[in-house]
Amino acid sequence: MNALTPPQYARTYRYDEIDREFLQERIAEFRGQIERRLAGELTEDEFKPLRLMNGLYLQLHAYMLRVAIPYGLLNSAQLRQLGRIARRWDRGFGHFTTRQNIQFNWTKLEDVPAMLEALAEVDMHAIQTSGNCIRNTTTDEYAGATPDEVVDPLVYAEILRQWSTLHPEFTWLPRKFKIAITGSPNDRVAAQVHDVGVLAKRNERGEVGFEVHAGGGLGRTPIIARKLRDWVPESEFLAYMEAVLRVYNALGQRENIYKARIKILVRDLGDEFTQMVEREYERMPRDRYRLDPDIVAAIGAHFAPPPFAALEDQELPEDPEFRAWASTSVRAHRQPGYASVTISLKPIGGIPGDASADQMEAVADLAERHSFGEIRVTHVQNLVLPHVRQEDLHALWQGLRAAGLATPNIGLISDIIACPGMDYCALATARSIPIAQRISERFASLDRQHDIGECFINISGCINACGHHHVAHIGILGVDKRGEEVYQVTLGGSATNDAAIGELIGPAFSYDTIVDAVETLITTYIAHRSPGERFIDTYRRIGVTPFKDALYAPA
Amino acid sequence: MSTKAKARPATAPVVFTANRLRDGRVVWFGTEGLWRDSIAEIAPFAPDAAEAGLALARQGERDQNVVGVYAVEVDPAGPIPLKFRERLRVQGPSVAAEAA
Amino acid sequence: MPLLEDGRLRPDDWTSIEDDAPLPEGPAIISLARLQAEAATLAGRNAPLGVAVAPETQPEEIAPFLSRLALVALRMPKSKDGRAFTQARSLREHHGFAGEIRATGHVLPDQYAMLLRCGVSTVEVPEGTRPETWARSRDAIRIGYQAAQGADHPLSLLRRKLELA
Numbered sequence: 001m002n003a004l005t006p007p008q009y010a011r012t013y014r015y016d017e018i019d020r021e022f023l024q025e026r027i028a029e030f031r032g033q034i035e036r037r038l039a040g041e042l043t044e045d046e047f048k049p050l051r052l053m054n055g056l057y058l059q060l061h062a063y064m065l066r067v068a069i070p071y072g073l074l075n076s077a078q079l080r081q082l083g084r085i086a087r088r089w090d091r092g093f094g095h096f097t098t099r100q101n102i103q104f105n106w107t108k109l110e111d112v113p114a115m116l117e118a119l120a121e122v123d124m125h126a127i128q129t130s131g132n133c134i135r136n137t138t139t140d141e142y143a144g145a146t147p148d149e150v151v152d153p154l155v156y157a158e159i160l161r162q163w164s165t166l167h168p169e170f171t172w173l174p175r176k177f178k179i180a181i182t183g184s185p186n187d188r189v190a191a192q193v194h195d196v197g198v199l200a201k202r203n204e205r206g207e208v209g210f211e212v213h214a215g216g217g218l219g220r221t222p223i224i225a226r227k228l229r230d231w232v233p234e235s236e237f238l239a240y241m242e243a244v245l246r247v248y249n250a251l252g253q254r255e256n257i258y259k260a261r262i263k264i265l266v267r268d269l270g271d272e273f274t275q276m277v278e279r280e281y282e283r284m285p286r287d288r289y290r291l292d293p294d295i296v297a298a299i300g301a302h303f304a305p306p307p308f309a310a311l312e313d314q315e316l317p318e319d320p321e322f323r324a325w326a327s328t329s330v331r332a333h334r335q336p337g338y339a340s341v342t343i344s345l346k347p348i349g350g351i352p353g354d355a356s357a358d359q360m361e362a363v364a365d366l367a368e369r370h371s372f373g374e375i376r377v378t379h380v381q382n383l384v385l386p387h388v389r390q391e392d393l394h395a396l397w398q399g400l401r402a403a404g405l406a407t408p409n410i411g412l413i414s415d416i417i418a419c420p421g422m423d424y425c426a427l428a429t430a431r432s433i434p435i436a437q438r439i440s441e442r443f444a445s446l447d448r449q450h451d452i453g454e455c456f457i458n459i460s461g462c463i464n465a466c467g468h469h470h471v472a473h474i475g476i477l478g479v480d481k482r483g484e485e486v487y488q489v490t491l492g493g494s495a496t497n498d499a500a501i502g503e504l505i506g507p508a509f510s511y512d513t514i515v516d517a518v519e520t521l522i523t524t525y526i527a528h529r530s531p532g533e534r535f536i537d538t539y540r541r542i543g544v545t546p547f548k549d550a551l552y553a554p555a
Numbered sequence: 556m557s558t559k560a561k562a563r564p565a566t567a568p569v570v571f572t573a574n575r576l577r578d579g580r581v582v583w584f585g586t587e588g589l590w591r592d593s594i595a596e597i598a599p600f601a602p603d604a605a606e607a608g609l610a611l612a613r614q615g616e617r618d619q620n621v622v623g624v625y626a627v628e629v630d631p632a633g634p635i636p637l638k639f640r641e642r643l644r645v646q647g648p649s650v651a652a653e654a655a
Numbered sequence: 656m657p658l659l660e661d662g663r664l665r666p667d668d669w670t671s672i673e674d675d676a677p678l679p680e681g682p683a684i685i686s687l688a689r690l691q692a693e694a695a696t697l698a699g700r701n702a703p704l705g706v707a708v709a710p711e712t713q714p715e716e717i718a719p720f721l722s723r724l725a726l727v728a729l730r731m732p733k734s735k736d737g738r739a740f741t742q743a744r745s746l747r748e749h750h751g752f753a754g755e756i757r758a759t760g761h762v763l764p765d766q767y768a769m770l771l772r773c774g775v776s777t778v779e780v781p782e783g784t785r786p787e788t789w790a791r792s793r794d795a796i797r798i799g800y801q802a803a804q805g806a807d808h809p810l811s812l813l814r815r816k817l818e819l820a
């Protein structure tokens with residue numbers, strides 16, 4: 001078997017000849033655009049949207065290439081190839097993002113066509129990972145594995161991917177457009193803070209339909225989405241999505257970049273937006289957009305369950321260190337005898353979401369051995385092996401440990417989301433990564449982390465909120481104040497079913513004092529918590545005042 | 556970003572920075588009139604020469620050599636940018652892993 | 656300005672007429688405001704009539720006149736402004752407009768194929784335009800995952816899975 005041959009049972013969508021031909025044409029087109037740029041036939045203003053639609057940014061130190069990982073699903077051959085790309089064209093690292101993608105921070109413009117060729121070898125690309133178009137759809141990292149799932153969202157995520165790829169009408173939208181879809185009643189995709197959030201569900205007859213929310217978002221104007229419809233039948237899914245996008249493309253603001261997201265249009269129009277979508281939907285020639293069950297079945301065949309063995313659930317080995325890891329990293333699977341394993345990319349003092357080429361290869365090997373070659377990227381910048389036999393967990397843990405990937409901190413205070421911040425990003429106004437590193441070092445003791453329990457800290461290096469600080473239990477936003485990096489704190493955000501935007505609690509902290517401030521918040525929580533309460537529970541019960549008093553008390 | 560240089564007259568000596576078009580690497584431009592990889596290899600423009608310096612630096616964009624020219628105020632000893640963001644641009648990321 | 660059609664340049668037979676100028680004998684493009692104001696008089700005119708619409712105009716606003724129009728000119732003030740794509744698709748799909756849809760303003764060759772797929776027929780381009788660049792861009796990607804206006808392939812490529820299966 002060639003290293004680039006996809007594993008037999010990994011449920012990644014398998015390209016056919018047409019998909020491959022399309023990708024080759026797209027690469028040739030971008031190569032031509034780069035040549036025109038270098039020859040001066042395209043100005044930077046003209047080239048910029050073209051390169052962005054191929055995932056290429058110009059950042060603080062270099063170009064950055066963002067590669068699409070469709071709905072966060074990878075097979076081992078693809079992950080291995082990403083490692084090879086990191087080694088050959090980057091500095092040996094890749095950075096997994098909150099959109100379940102991967103970024104290479106040291107890309108050269110003239111290398112990009114070769115990098116895209118390497119991606120195409122494993123049916124991957126960088127299309128629409130930036131630009132004012134429909135971005136990579138995100139979904140539940142435990143899709144197809146989690147016991148609480150009603151509908152496997154992967155098939156619909158792939159349908160959305162094909163539908164949105166170089167969509168002739170929606171490639172020059174007012175602003176970027178992000179869709180998230182989940183098939184579980186427990187929202188793990190932050191559906192309500194997306195441009196469109198979709199909840200796939202079933203009616204009493206067992207038919208699939210979709211609850212559609214629109215107009216959520218973070219950034220400088222965080223808004224919780226509006227529910228447009230409780231039920232869109234499966235066959236009308238794409239028709240309805242078309243209708244939403246048509247109204248947005250026609251009416252979304254284009255003058256002011258900060259008012260151009262769909263959330264502003266939906267907020268301003270309110271129910272009128274819903275009515276406009278409905279009118280468009282009603283008058284569409286719906287046969288043209290109808291998603292026949294046969295199509296769903298044909299795409300669905302790519303996502304058929306792997307051949308699970310008939311096993312029974314079992315007790316984990318006694319090894320205490322292993323058990324500590326398993327208590328945070330191992331999650332129940334719908335199939336008896338199996339489990340899903342989350343791999344932390346948050347080593348104490350490390351860069352959240354970073355993986356070395358060696359680590360990518362190690363995870364690819366372990367996925368082949370233990371998870372049918374299937375890997376997921378999570379929106380909290382970790383990886384998942386979705387289908388692991390419980391009897392293999394100990395061996396897997398040892399393999400992860402050897403690769404430096406067994407930090408037992410999933411869901412704990414050091415499992416931090418951080419955007420690249422000013423260390424890499426041209427837009428950032430403050431650094432994020434070193435704040436994350438210092439917080440995780442401060443709380444390095446695992447006993448202490450377990451005692452604190454579930455606590456989500458998210459850090460953004462500017463108001464654009466790529467680090468999702470608004471929806472963290474403790475959100476940290478770095479801004480520039482007269483040349484100084486300062487950090488604002490928000491409390492009480494949530495990205496799950498009870499989605500909420502965190503509350504800004506008071507004056508910002510300096511680069512030097514922000515970690516102390518986080519520690520003060522934690523000690524305040526510990527002092528006030530009732531048995532069994534998480535940080536967020538205590539915060540909701542006692543409110544912001546005790547935390548404010550502790551932070552801003554006169555010394 | 557390049558409009559910033561015009562918006563406010565420079566009060567300190569300035570150099571210009573941009574990214575090289577072909578590979579994106581950060582480059583610096585001073586009174587020598589050439590784009591250099593290292594800020595240490597260039598001499599800053601006096602504040603009253605900043606406007607003229609910008610016009611020279613912009614030629615690099617027209618020649619398809621560089622992208623995103625903007626002015627950076629510096630302490631002439633070094634020179635060292637006054638703002639932290641541009642000091643990061645000189646040093647590279649402040650975080651360890653990828654600097655190796 | 657020259658006109659691009661089917662990847663080739665051709666002269667433009669149409670003239671754009673200011674609101675206060677008299678209409679010529681030949682094909683004339685007027686503003687939507689004039690079209691609305693002078694609808695009754697224009698009804699008696701025999702020469703082809705076209706309308707230039709702004710990006711914020713909803714196709715419904717020109718719908719009442721479409722049966723008498725031979726051309727609708729859409730304007731892209733900046734290449735990033737993609738409202739013309741939705742206007743064109745709507746004119747074809749909802750209003751069955753079969754005349755010429757022309758894209759004007761700041762249009763990139765890289766947008767040509769998508770404009771065509773949304774139902775645009777011609778592009779007004781600057782003097783000195785090299786049509787080869789446009790033809791190359793149009794043909795760069797021949798595969799579309801969605802159906803184009805005018806083509807009768809519901810859901811396009813998604814359907815191919817059925818034929819392959």
